[in-house]
Amino acid sequence: MADAQATGPILRLQGVQTHIGPYHILHGVSFEVPRGGVTMLLGRNGAGKTTTLRTIMGLWQASAGTVTFDGTDITRHSTPAIAQAGIAYVPENMSVFSDLTVAENMRLAARTGAIDERRLDWVFRMFPALKTFWQQRAGVLSGGQKQMLSVARAIIEPRQLLIVDEPTKGLAPAIIQNMIHVFRELKQTEVSILLVEQNFHMAKSVGDTVAVMDDGRTVHTGTMAALAEDESLQQKLLGLSLAAHQ
Template structure:
């Protein structure tokens, strides 16, 4: 008798009916989607669709007014932000969260939970971001925009994490730096970390994305594979108002 197929693994993160109000404004209107374990899940949508609010709500920087957020089997909807980070989620906001007056080395040590950086892991980070080794003893404020973004991502991965949440890592970056980011995220996909990535550069989205959720007006209006979305120009036009082919 043939064995029954194994049940699919539970998602690393799921949102169910999440609503968020910011002051008098109702921003998220029942957001529901799941982030599978492993690989990269893209969260796409037009400007103002609610993507950043969704990420900030996951981290409880803005509290959900309704709904449920489950991470690695545990309800984190009402947990404080430090406890969520301690559970294994690293968050990289779009504003390049680095301490400009501190050196690159000091920025990295602050991101390490014990203050001490594992040498092997640091070598791995340097291999992905060689500029950080060059500027190791320089103040982070002297770095270019692309180098600051590299430092932001490096800070998030200097410790092993279960989930990496990144908001627009290529925003404002030169094409060569974007290509470097694509290489980095492809390498990160080979590790144990799952990734939730908001990105406006559709070449980046197509290059690294596995699953996708598309938002519009504070709601998730489409979920599926990134490959299927990348191969359907009419769906891209309907959901995003543009064609990925124009962003190669």
């Protein structure tokens, strides 16, 4: 059993349904996140991608189906318990405290309040701007720098799974390229990543596997490379061609 758990997917969703008030948002979401790679969660606006992430994290409760993390059913677990189990979540709205310094933001993200200096040096190599603004209030950072801080907060301690919602939204091309470099470097560590992304150059550059959603359902799963090579499938699933987003 332990061997199967160590080699099976780090995350599995099976038939997940979610209601928010009177609205039925997810109608049966099923996909897996393999260990040690990047799984892209793609779909048109309103397909249910963010709801899926929030359901995984327990911020919204699934009304049916199961969410399994590292062999354990976490469908009914609280958000703090899910985070404690080894999942870090970076929401779309940049999870930073504007009135606190960059240093204080990072210390709050460390569960013990103490930051491992070697790991901090590693984070600084990926995000040198954070070292520059270390004692500055996070509110003075640019949008791209705040997004860097959001990701840095999530990885300041080792995690088994990193869930990120649209990290390049609204960012300049140069910052997007830096994010691609960061996620490629993260792939060299032991963390598994589930990434919602609308920038398809980013998706193609870092994704290993992909799940595509439409109208609250999973409509396609496979490798990112296969989707990137099939323009007709891209048009069918996403209504666009990746070739137009190079």
